[in-house]
Amino acid sequence: MNVVVDRVRKSYGRGAEAREVLTETSLTVRSQEFVSIVGPSGCGKSTLLMMMAGLLKPSSGEIRLGDEPVTGPPAGLSVVFQDYSRSLFPWMSVRRNLTTALTASRLGKEEQRSRVEHALESVGLAGKGEMYPWQMSGGMQQRVAIARALVTEPTVMLMDEPFAAVDAQTRADLEDLVLRVRHEYDVTVAFVTHDIDESVYMADRIVVLAANPGRIAADLTVDLPRPRDQVETKLDARFAKLRSEVFRLVMRPDTPASA
């Protein structure tokens, strides 16, 4: 399902003290697409994602999921937050965390059970349902968070800097995991990150935001072959070219594009 950001603007505060976080912005994430949203801190990339998730109200404009305007968290859309320790519920076992995500969809016991097993298997945590989040490493906890997002079988998954808090090796594993489950679940993904390599490696399309005020600076198509590979893809000349292009846009927005 398409996610349409239609002339959305967001500012905090009122009157003279109002601070514009995002100027009027339009963007369409097409069905099945994987879009990276990258930008320097303060460019409003998380704000934009939270508005797409229905967790934040735009100051003006409209977000639509398919044809339906988003006014609150919509059905068929899941969010993976950055801080897994504050988004998973530590007093629940992994299984209970997942079934809690299913309470809104009113499924039968049997259907719930098989969905939970499937989701855990997809993220490589089969048989770990009885563990508690605090018994797991950070990488495993973020896997649980991804499983919790997938268990509802969403059409759209929004990810807000999901791997910012894990180490580099775990990060690479989780990146490949997301690329795999994305196909398994046929899900549209919008992926916010501040890691430039990651934004190129993961996406079909990169939306680069600029700061003060937040706005879209560039919209780049990634023509790298799939499946991606942590070694091969990053050796590709097109990867290097895109990477430096995005780097320039994010880090040195005032310099002109090199020829």
Place this chain on the structure above:
Amino acid sequence: MTSPTTPPLTPPLTPPLTPPLTRTRPGRATTALRRTAAGVGNLWLLALVLVLWEVYGRVSESLFVPPISRILENFGDVWLGGPASQLFLSDLFWSEVTTSLSRFARGWGLAVVVGIACGVVLGRSPVIAQMYGPVVRFFAAIPNTVLLPIAVQIFGVASNMNVFLIFLGSVWVVMINTADGVAGVDPMWLRSARSLRVPRWVLYARVIVPAAAPQILAGLRVSLGIGLILMVISELYATTEGLGFQIVVAQSSFRYLDMWSAFVLIGLIGIVLNLAFGRIETRLLRWQRRTGLDAL
């Protein structure tokens, strides 16, 4: 929270101290040894007090302070000595302790339910908290024993009076702690629950109340002590059965040994209830201990 006129009947109990977190983990045997040593360390003062008591009782030959050995002997005669089917506890034990504890259970149980329910409402709604906050604080500040004559007026000399007093004494601290805990729930958890689109009752039962559980349980622990004090106090004043009543009757008929052994029994009940509560609390809050520094 306790009124200044009522000395605590049981000494404030601290849960068994776990040794502070250390980076180097000693072996099991060392840990066990250290724990035993700590146990002995905690008990020597009690032993000393009992010995001094014994000596004083024997030397002074005071009618009012019998030696502890005679009190314990009397304790055995009065409260123990039943058949095995009664767990070796006497008939008197079963009739009096069940009477008192049933009043306590009803009063405190009601306080827990009402306190948590109202606390959640106060914690979730700043408007209601502003409206009713002063009322709650007013009642919480009143020494609970002041309400005793009023309770007798309303209920007469009946079990409901005791239940009512225990309820009214312990409900406020539960309510205030619950409200604080609920108001302080990490907004990230609430956001997470919102994005999962959980129904309202799931939000409260599985997210908000468990997230506030550390503060709620802290309130329950304090209220447990208050409830026990009020259980005994209310029985000293106007009733015809129960542990407090046993103390009053023994005292007014010059049976000082009986009086003291009832005192010992009340102390033991306090210890047992506190230990049981501590166990439940530790179990329920496992998740919280493990997300501390150790998780880094």
